Amino acid sequence: MPSLSLSWFRQICEIVIVVTVCLSHTTSIAQSKEATAVLRAGATRVDITPQKRVKMAGYGSRTGFSEGVHDPLCARVVAFENDGKRVVLVSTDVLGFYNGTDEYLRKAILEEFEMKPSELFLCGIHTHSAPTLTIDKEKTDPNNLEYTELLKDKLIKVIRRAIGDTSPVHIGAAVGYCPVGANRRELKLDSSRASSIELGRNPYGPTDKEVLVVKVAEPDGKPIAVLFDYATHSTCLGPKNYTISGDVLGLAEQFVEKILDGNVIAPGFAGASGDIDPWFRVLPGFSTEPGWIPEPVLLGTVLGEEVVHVFRGIAKVSAGGEIKTGFIALGLPGKPLNETDVKKDCPPARLNLTAARVGDIAFVGIGCEVLTEIGMRIKAGSPYKHTFVITHCNGAAGYLPPAHLYIEGGYEVKSSPFAHQAADMVVKQAVKMLHEL
Ligand SMILES: [Zn+2]
Secondary structure (H helix, E strand, O other), rough: HHHHHHHHHHHHHHHHHHHHHHHHHHHHHHHHHHHHHOOOEEEEEOOOOOOOOEEEEEOOOOOOOOOOOOOEEEEEEEEEEEEEEEEEEEEEEOOOOOOOOHHHHHHHHHHHOOOOHHEEEEEEEEEEEOOOOOOOOOOOHHHHEEEEEEEHHHHHHHHHHHHHHOEEEOOOOEEEEEOEEOOOOOEEEEEEEEEOEEEEOOOOOOOOOOOEEEEEOEEEEEEEEEEEEOOOOOOOOOOOOOOOOOHHHHHHHHHHHHHHOOOOOOOOOEEEOOEEOOOOOOOOOOOOOOOOOHHHHHHHHHHHHHHHHHOOOOOOOOOOOEEEEEEEEEEEOOOOOOOOOOOOOOOOHHHHHEEEEEEEEEOOOOEEEEEEHHHHHHHHHHHOOEEEEEEEEOOOEEOOOOOOOOOOOOOOHEEEEEEHHHHHHHHHHHHHHHHHH
């Protein structure tokens, strides 16, 4: 027995030595990788304000041309690169990439820069006061066709500038809260007490109030970019407005850049906001009443001030930061538009999902208009402390409501191309992708 024990003890010692050697080898590889891998970023923007009168996107009832500009539209880019891996985040002051323009523009960008689909987040802020994008020569105004082509050229140029001008950076993130967005699914009762869900204001409905902010700074602390994510439609302005504007999110971007001396790029991203409108919604224009602060300016400023508050409170930034990305084109259970029921033999509805991680900050891009509860579930299931859920990203597939809302219906459910099972599948897939990063 004693000799057996001794042999057993020796074996254990050998195993411990081997494991220790393996561990120290792994650690040294990790350390040397960390030492050589440097997170770099480039940030820039380009003006995309239309120079000619254009048809405007977002309301079918608005048929005339734009009349003047209240505030400029921009495309803002932050490109991260580390150890040969990259992710390019583009925030564009447009409604979104509808009418086939998503595939058209993404293809052009991906080919130009030999990027993988997972490396590009092409996002719209969903302002309803920007030009309609189109590539359809038959159905639209030549000015809109020209605008879309110009936008393509500008996106390629601005991405080239961001990718070509990266330098070592440190990054950090923090969270604030903002009351600008309100749930818009309002319960109405008619004279016979029959109920319906109408677009309005439901102050008791679920609303993701989080303002996620990422600070990107040079190693000496000088900021180069502030990315923020907030769940609201940019629909302070309604179909009677004919003035070009970034609306709430665009005005918040402009406010942050103005306060932070104009050289810091502040891309805003629309969070899961399919059922969230600004507190003041669908107004006919910018009020010029003496003493009145126009609502889009007021709400954009409230959001912008919170972004700056959070940004100024980010004391901890870190160097390094591994980049990982993932992309999947899902085929989800579909349903006919304008119906709440699933019909048999309905073809699947397509949806692009993109996920990326830069250090310990995660991004999920969803190619449709996601209702707020879905975004909150993805954040709750994410293994990361800070997860940007970005809607209108790499696609424009329409509304994606959670299953329980199919019982009460309403605009988002009726106009959705997805059947009620789709949302759970998207949450599951997004969380899976986050865990695999
Ligand atoms: Zn919308």
